[in-house]
Amino acid sequence: MKTQIEIILLKEIEILKQKVNRLEGVNVSSVPIYQYSRIRDNDLNELFEIEKNLDETIFNQWFNNEIEVDVDTQIFLENLIKDNRVLIESYNEEDLKINVISPILSRVKFKSFENKIRDFYEASLIYKTDKFILKGTADFMVSEGLVESKKPYFFIQEFKRSEEYGNPRPQLLAELISAVELNDWQFIKGAYIIGGNWHFAILEKLERHKYQYFISKNFDATKVADMSLIYKNLMFVKHEIMKMLAK
Numbered sequence: 001m002k003t004q005i006e007i008i009l010l011k012e013i014e015i016l017k018q019k020v021n022r023l024e025g026v027n028v029s030s031v032p033i034y035q036y037s038r039i040r041d042n043d044l045n046e047l048f049e050i051e052k053n054l055d056e057t058i059f060n061q062w063f064n065n066e067i068e069v070d071v072d073t074q075i076f077l078e079n080l081i082k083d084n085r086v087l088i089e090s091y092n093e094e095d096l097k098i099n100v101i102s103p104i105l106s107r108v109k110f111k112s113f114e115n116k117i118r119d120f121y122e123a124s125l126i127y128k129t130d131k132f133i134l135k136g137t138a139d140f141m142v143s144e145g146l147v148e149s150k151k152p153y154f155f156i157q158e159f160k161r162s163e164e165y166g167n168p169r170p171q172l173l174a175e176l177i178s179a180v181e182l183n184d185w186q187f188i189k190g191a192y193i194i195g196g197n198w199h200f201a202i203l204e205k206l207e208r209h210k211y212q213y214f215i216s217k218n219f220d221a222t223k224v225a226d227m228s229l230i231y232k233n234l235m236f237v238k239h240e241i242m243k244m245l246a247k
Helices: 004-023 041-047 056-063 071-084 093-108 168-183 224-246
Strands: 033-035 049-052 117-128 133-144 151-158 187-194 197-207 210-215
Touching: 041 168, 056 197, 056 210, 056 224, 071 093, 071 224, 093 151, 093 224, 117 168, 133 168, 133 224, 151 168, 151 224, 168 187, 168 197, 168 210, 197 224
Parallel strands: 033 133, 049 210, 151 187
Antiparallel strands: 117 133, 133 151, 187 197, 197 210
């Protein structure tokens, strides 16, 4: 049973939340807010008509790309595995990000001053409708804009061991849905990571608030062959984005 002091503190916290929401232009009485970091499958199913499509042929063009991994990069990837293989499953979120994920993404190098695009870590993302709001920070996204994110193209969601909401897939899907709607696109790509395991994803908008998504096979970042494929898949995304910007 809560004490009188606890009840008063809870009321004060609720009042502060309402004040913050009013400052952000949110009507808390009618519009529910969903945080990306806390969203689950049942939340997505309440908000959208969304279904997993098991047809993996949609990844053929992406994964069967002709990108070659040069010798220096191959050595880099092999050394990265050697340095982290026995520890990767015990890494916490920041360990994994600094020791494994960031080096790969830096090697791919999404940043382009010419095209005014770069990679963003913990960047703010918000998608508002008259029925709900999706908001929060994305672990990683490639977006137009050098100082601020303006148009997201690709997302990576990482598993957070320290949080109750540990499934990164619905979190990634919520971010992809937001980007599809904000950009007025039909398709968008992303990926999520659990320890050393990478899954790539494609989201397709079928109609308003109706989507299907595709999840790839697992790529194991502790294996040389899979690590090379992860690198190639990320490079394909980079080349695809640069072609879009060149049009």
